[in-house]
Amino acid sequence: MKFYFESINEIFFMGGHGIYVWIVVIVLFTTLLLLILNFALRINRLVKEIKTFSQIKDN
Secondary structure (H helix, E strand, O other): OOOOOOOHHHHHHHHHOHHHHHHHHHHHHHHHHHHHHHHHHHHHHHHHHHHHHHHHHHO
16 A cells, blocks of 8 residues: 555546545535635624724713
């Protein structure tokens, strides 16, 4: 059993299983990116709500 690749072609195809591996990798990173983006947007929304509440309270 090999733990390395001898060419770029082997990295992409991985003995016929490459398409499945790369689909999973793409789905994984897309999901992680969307979760991080969602978290950042929720934090920004919360900060805006806190600022608005603070301004209303000061008046």
